[in-house]
Structures are given as structure tokens and as C-alpha cells.
Amino acid sequence: MNKESVGIVETQYYDINEPITLDSGKTLEKVTVAYETYGELNKEKTNAILICHALTGDAHAAGWHEGDRKPGWWEIVIGPGKALDTEKFFIICSNVLGGCKGTTGPSSINPETGKQYGLDFPVITIRDMVKVQKKLVDSFGISQLYAIIGGSMGGMQVLDWMVTYPAMMKKAVPIATTGLSSPQQIAFNEVGRQAIFSDPNWNNGNYYETGKIPENGLSLARMIAHITYLSDESMDIKFGRDLQDKEEISYDFSIDFQVESYLKHQGETFVKRFDANSYLFITKAVDLFDLSVNDSLIDGLKEVECKTEVISVDSDWLYPTEQSTELVTALNVNNVEVSFSEIKSNYGHDAFLLERGQLNHILSKFLSSSTVEDLMMEKIATIKADADVQDAAKLMLDKHVTHIPVVTDENKLIGIVTSWDLSKSIATNSNQLIDIMTTTVKYCHADDTIEEIARQMRKFDISCLPVVDEDMAVLGLITTDQISNLLG
Ligand SMILES: CC(=O)SCCNC(=O)CCNC(=O)[C@H](O)C(C)(C)COP(=O)(O)OP(=O)(O)OC[C@H]1O[C@@H](n2cnc3c(N)ncnc32)[C@H](O)[C@@H]1OP(=O)(O)O
Ligand SMILES: N[C@@H](CCO)C(=O)O
Structure with missing residues (x-):
């Protein structure tokens, strides 16, 4: 464990004691939210920062769970002396609605049947996720967050907060994201879902009791998606055309190339940590995300009040820089104080999880306070x-x-x-x-x-x-x- 870490942390749980009405019109009677916090909330409750995680993330953003071999997913920026300095800020991160890491989702028990929801779980949206996060933030008695920050699907939540609760934050940082999912983004998600549907173990979402989970479908979905999180250049640097554990190609369909082995590994490790039905519901929420009004992001973002830093990654072809600059333009037109940074990286989309130096620099500059406001x-x-x-x-x-x-x-x-x-x-x-x-x-x-x-x-x-x-x-x-x- 390194000395800039928040150290050993534990996930906590908050029960929302009122029904949540969703965008679909359906209601969830009982929602539990898994969350973690780092640092201390000051007595004026003005130093809280909400972190929103990406597609397959969870509440464990920083520090170490007892016995784990890896820290939380954003350890590079959260901790004493880092951009999200836990000696100044109170950091909150919660698992999204629909997730499988402690917050209510399709693998949770449906109180009406006493069994896991499966496909009886209602279709959710990014706004529904945000609504649940708002209840958690309210439970701390925080009337305004200092900042909300998140990448990819986390960035969608940030943007939704900015529109739905414009006075709830002083600053916002949407990273490697978009104001609306593009056909290409929807297409990749749909291929992933079809991979799950085509696995006989998926069994229309009823696999919790059979003990046979749709490993092949979920693993294939992750392999396809993982390619979109990398760049051609980073794959070339990592693997080139190098062979995996062999000197010569084998002229059969066994694994020849390192990249094949790597993707297989990514698929195999993913099925151990993620629920296939959660993957269906969360990718659907991403696809439905569209903040435009009358086909216009300018109209969609007109309620935004907070200072905003939009960040993109130059090698991200899944959420390309143009989608971030569209956000910047729309915010500018709405007279929002907005700045923009493009991370230079060959990692592709996942650079927002990896580029320690640039992220710390951009975030700490933006978060440092210069005016009374x-x-x-x-x-x-x-x-x-x-x-x-x-x-x-x-x-x-x-x-x-x-x-x-x-x-x-x-x-x-x-x-x-x-x-x-x-x-x-x-x-x-x-x-x-x-x-x-x-x-x-x-x-x-x-x-x-x-x-x-x-x-x-x-x-x-x-x-x-x-x-x-x-x-x-x-x-x-x-x-x-x-x-x-x-x-x-
Ligand atoms: C909010 C959130 O987004 S949380 C979710 C984020 N986490 C994930 O997405 C988890 C899976 N994703 C990744 O690993 C992402 O690429 C990152 C961004 C998190 C990490 O990137 P990097 O540090 O560059 O790791 P990299 O992509 O090289 O993968 C390393 C893994 O591949 C394995 N690997 C590397 N080469 C090979 C190979 N030839 N054959 C088999 N496995 C291989 C490594 O052993 C390592 O395995 P481990 O993760 O089980 O320890
Ligand atoms: N690799 C990250 C980012 C996806 O946008 C995840 O799986 O959540």
C-alpha cells in the first residue's frame, strides 16, 4: 500500500426508505445504495465531491479492501496530496442503480417474489441512477456538492446532475463522455447484449438458481467492449504481432497471438466480477442517454449553472474529442464558465483510468479555489x-x-x-x-x-x-x- 493511499476502506450501505419512481413510470419500492467515502466532511458541509463510476465500476474508487491485490479503480487521483485530496475534500462514490456491487440491481432480491429480479428489474436510465445518488447525498445533509466528477458513463451521470440539479454543485468535470449516445456506441452495446442473449445459460435472465451463469456470452460481450476501450496504437505497443507461449503459428484455432490471449483473460476475469443481467440493464441506460432537447444540446444544457471542465482523450475513438467539444460549445452558448482539456495518450478511452500525471494536473488546477464563489x-x-x-x-x-x-x-x-x-x-x-x-x-x-x-x-x-x-x-x-x- 503506498503512503498516498487512503488505506484500508470498507463499502457501506444506505437504504432509501421511500419508493423511487423511474423514468419508465415504474417504481422500485426498496433501493439499497452501496457507497464509500474518503476524507472528512467539514462542519459547513461544503467540501464534498461526488465521483461517478463508469460502466463496470463500483463504489470502491480508492484505498484497499482487506486482502485485495489491487486498490480502488481511481486510486491514481484520490488520496492525500493527490488532485482529489482527502485532506481537503470529502469524497463519495456509490455503485449505480442496476449494478451488481451492492446497490439494488437485477441480481438483488425482488421483495415481491423473494427471488432475484432478473428481467423483472425495470429498465433504468442515467437519470434514475442520478436520482438515487441524490438521495444518498441528501442523507449526509449536504445541500451543495463542491464538485461532481466522472468518466465515460460516469461523465453521463455528471452531465445529468448538471441539468437535473443545477444548483447542487459548484463545479463539474465530465470526462471522455458525450451528451448523447451515438449510433456507433449503441451498436457496440447491442452486440454485447446479443452475445449474452445467445448464451443458453442466460435462460431469459433466470440463471441465478440454475447455478449456470452465461459465462461465454458475458465474456464475449466484454472482449468486444474492451477493444473499444483501447487504441490501435496501444494494442500495437502492448502486443504487436507477438505470439503467445509459442514460437510458431499453429495453423489451427488455438490462441496464436498475445492479443487473443489478453482479450480472453479480460473476458474471463470480467465474468468473475460482473453480473450478465446488470450488463444488459446498464448498457441499455447508456444507450438511452440523450440530453438534447429538440435535437439540440444547447437547449438541453440551458439550465446548467456550475463551472465546468470538460476532458477528452485524443486517442479515444469510442467517445471521441468531437463529442466533448460539442459539449463545450453548447455550454459556452449557454454562458456557462467552461474550460476544456484534451489528454494526450495512446491508451484510448481507458486513459481516464490510467493517465495519472495529466489527470492530477488538470483536476487539481480546476478544483483549486480562486474566487469567493x-x-x-x-x-x-x-x-x-x-x-x-x-x-x-x-x-x-x-x-x-x-x-x-x-x-x-x-x-x-x-x-x-x-x-x-x-x-x-x-x-x-x-x-x-x-x-x-x-x-x-x-x-x-x-x-x-x-x-x-x-x-x-x-x-x-x-x-x-x-x-x-x-x-x-x-x-x-x-x-x-x-x-x-x-x-x-
Ligand atoms: C470506473 C471504472 O471504470 S472501473 C472499471 C475499470 N476496470 C476495468 O475496466 C477492468 C478491466 N480493464 C482493464 O484492465 C483496463 O485496461 C485498465 C484500464 C483498468 C487497466 O489497464 P492496464 O493497467 O493498461 O492493464 P492491461 O490492459 O494491460 O491489462 C492487464 C491485465 O492483462 C493481463 N495480460 C496482459 N497481457 C496478457 C496476455 N498476453 N495474456 C493474458 N493476459 C494478459 C495481465 O496479466 C493483467 O491481468 P490482471 O488484470 O488480471 O492483473
Ligand atoms: N473500462 C471501463 C470504462 C468503460 O467506459 C469500464 O469497464 O467501466
Whole structure:
């Protein structure tokens, strides 16, 4: 285990205690979500980052499960000192709805029958996966994520979050992905599904009790898909035309080339870790993904509010760079603050799982906070000047805060009341907020730099500043604790 790792971790489980209505109109009465977290959630709950996994990933993004020979799938970027620095951020990653690694999916028990769902599991969409993730995020009491990040199908979830819950994140990073699945992407998924359907062991999805799983079909599906995750160049570098365990070609249909052996290995290891029915449902969700409205991604992304970094891979022919630049264009047209990076790699699509240096560089640059807007708490408690001191005290206890901006009916800042002011009220025996609140209140703007306001806060020895717009309307609060937490 290397010293930048989060170390030994365990998957946890969250039961959603209400039915989930899906895009199809069907309902899942009971959903369990498998998830892992790394790092600490700060007391303002402003440092959470949600990681969304790709097609066959799971909640185990970083660290080690006891006894495993490999760490989580994104160990290269998650951990102390890495881009997703667990000394600053609270990282959450959950297994998707429909998966087979702890979250409810076709291999889970259907409460209505007491048997595995199989094909009785409803068809799900990326939005349904996101809906389930939102319930998990809500369960932590997080009202806004600092960022949401994911590659491939994980990038689709990121984009869906940006559209469905636009105020739920400050920053988003969709990687090696698309706003809608192309015919070629659907075609590869369909070939994989047909491989599973054609395996007699698949038995219309009823194989859990027969003990005979559709290994051949699932393995073939993975071999086909795996080719699309590589590039011609990387295959050439890895294998060339080298022979596997033989000096000469054998003129039969046994394995001659290393690449054949490699693909066989990829297929064989995959069937040990993945459920064939999950593969059907999740690839279907990918195929159905389409954020365009009236055939337009510009219309589809018009609700997006957060700062976005779109990342592609130059050798990715499955989710080519053009699909990322289409996203960038659509976000630009919608006045979203968007930046774009193309990873230079010969790995192909899977580069988003492998290119440690470039990913750490791009992600840490994008995630580092430079303006008040990046760090401030939104959706904060405010109070009117005609309230009494007891109302303010109750609000502070309820919301676990020590500073409340005092505002007019139009939400304009006219003062601030702090826990210190409340003690003044006892000393002076005054019950009206107006008598004890501070009216010469210092404030800042969303586009002020963190350095600038940190200097101001030090100079005036204050630990909290209201953030206002040009009309003095309150937008949020920023505290010295948040600044020191997230700047490290
Ligand atoms: C969110 C997520 O995406 S999670 C899911 C990600 N994980 C996967 O997709 C798992 C399968 N995919 C892979 O292994 C991907 O290629 C990656 C990106 C994860 C890893 O890539 P790389 O480190 O370049 O590994 P590579 O593609 O060379 O595969 C190495 C494996 O092939 C095996 N292999 C290499 N050459 C041969 C060969 N000639 N014959 C047989 N097996 C071979 C290695 O022994 C190794 O096996 P192991 O994984 O069981 O240890
Ligand atoms: N190889 C990764 C990426 C696919 O997009 C996976 O299997 O999830």
C-alpha cells in the first residue's frame, strides 16, 4: 500500500426508505445504495465531491479492501496530496442503480417474489441512477456538492446532475463522455447484449438458481467492449504481432497471438466480477442517454449553472474529442464558465483510468479555489431586523451557525447578528435584534479572490463575511474555516 493511499476502506450501505419512481413510470419500492467515502466532511458541509463510476465500476474508487491485490479503480487521483485530496475534500462514490456491487440491481432480491429480479428489474436510465445518488447525498445533509466528477458513463451521470440539479454543485468535470449516445456506441452495446442473449445459460435472465451463469456470452460481450476501450496504437505497443507461449503459428484455432490471449483473460476475469443481467440493464441506460432537447444540446444544457471542465482523450475513438467539444460549445452558448482539456495518450478511452500525471494536473488546477464563489456557502439562513433575539438564537441552534445576515424584505444586507451579539443582548437586557445587531457590516462579492478576502478577514479579525451582489442582495456566506479547510 503506498503512503498516498487512503488505506484500508470498507463499502457501506444506505437504504432509501421511500419508493423511487423511474423514468419508465415504474417504481422500485426498496433501493439499497452501496457507497464509500474518503476524507472528512467539514462542519459547513461544503467540501464534498461526488465521483461517478463508469460502466463496470463500483463504489470502491480508492484505498484497499482487506486482502485485495489491487486498490480502488481511481486510486491514481484520490488520496492525500493527490488532485482529489482527502485532506481537503470529502469524497463519495456509490455503485449505480442496476449494478451488481451492492446497490439494488437485477441480481438483488425482488421483495415481491423473494427471488432475484432478473428481467423483472425495470429498465433504468442515467437519470434514475442520478436520482438515487441524490438521495444518498441528501442523507449526509449536504445541500451543495463542491464538485461532481466522472468518466465515460460516469461523465453521463455528471452531465445529468448538471441539468437535473443545477444548483447542487459548484463545479463539474465530465470526462471522455458525450451528451448523447451515438449510433456507433449503441451498436457496440447491442452486440454485447446479443452475445449474452445467445448464451443458453442466460435462460431469459433466470440463471441465478440454475447455478449456470452465461459465462461465454458475458465474456464475449466484454472482449468486444474492451477493444473499444483501447487504441490501435496501444494494442500495437502492448502486443504487436507477438505470439503467445509459442514460437510458431499453429495453423489451427488455438490462441496464436498475445492479443487473443489478453482479450480472453479480460473476458474471463470480467465474468468473475460482473453480473450478465446488470450488463444488459446498464448498457441499455447508456444507450438511452440523450440530453438534447429538440435535437439540440444547447437547449438541453440551458439550465446548467456550475463551472465546468470538460476532458477528452485524443486517442479515444469510442467517445471521441468531437463529442466533448460539442459539449463545450453548447455550454459556452449557454454562458456557462467552461474550460476544456484534451489528454494526450495512446491508451484510448481507458486513459481516464490510467493517465495519472495529466489527470492530477488538470483536476487539481480546476478544483483549486480562486474566487469567493468557489467556496461560499449558498442557501444560508437570514433574518429580518424586526425579529427578536430569541428568534435569532433559535435559528443559530437549528442551523448550527454563529453568524446570520440581517436582510430587508428584498433580501438586501443591512446587518449581521453573531453569537457574540446575543451575549450582548443579555448584558444590555435588550430583546430586539435591531438593538444588538452590527450594522456597519463588512461584506464581499462572489468574484473577489480568496487571497483578497482572506487578507481583509485577517486585517479586521473577522471569521465570516456575507457575500452580496451589486444590489447588496445576500448570495451566501464565507468563513475562515472554509478557506483554511479547502486551501489546505
Ligand atoms: C470506473 C471504472 O471504470 S472501473 C472499471 C475499470 N476496470 C476495468 O475496466 C477492468 C478491466 N480493464 C482493464 O484492465 C483496463 O485496461 C485498465 C484500464 C483498468 C487497466 O489497464 P492496464 O493497467 O493498461 O492493464 P492491461 O490492459 O494491460 O491489462 C492487464 C491485465 O492483462 C493481463 N495480460 C496482459 N497481457 C496478457 C496476455 N498476453 N495474456 C493474458 N493476459 C494478459 C495481465 O496479466 C493483467 O491481468 P490482471 O488484470 O488480471 O492483473
Ligand atoms: N473500462 C471501463 C470504462 C468503460 O467506459 C469500464 O469497464 O467501466
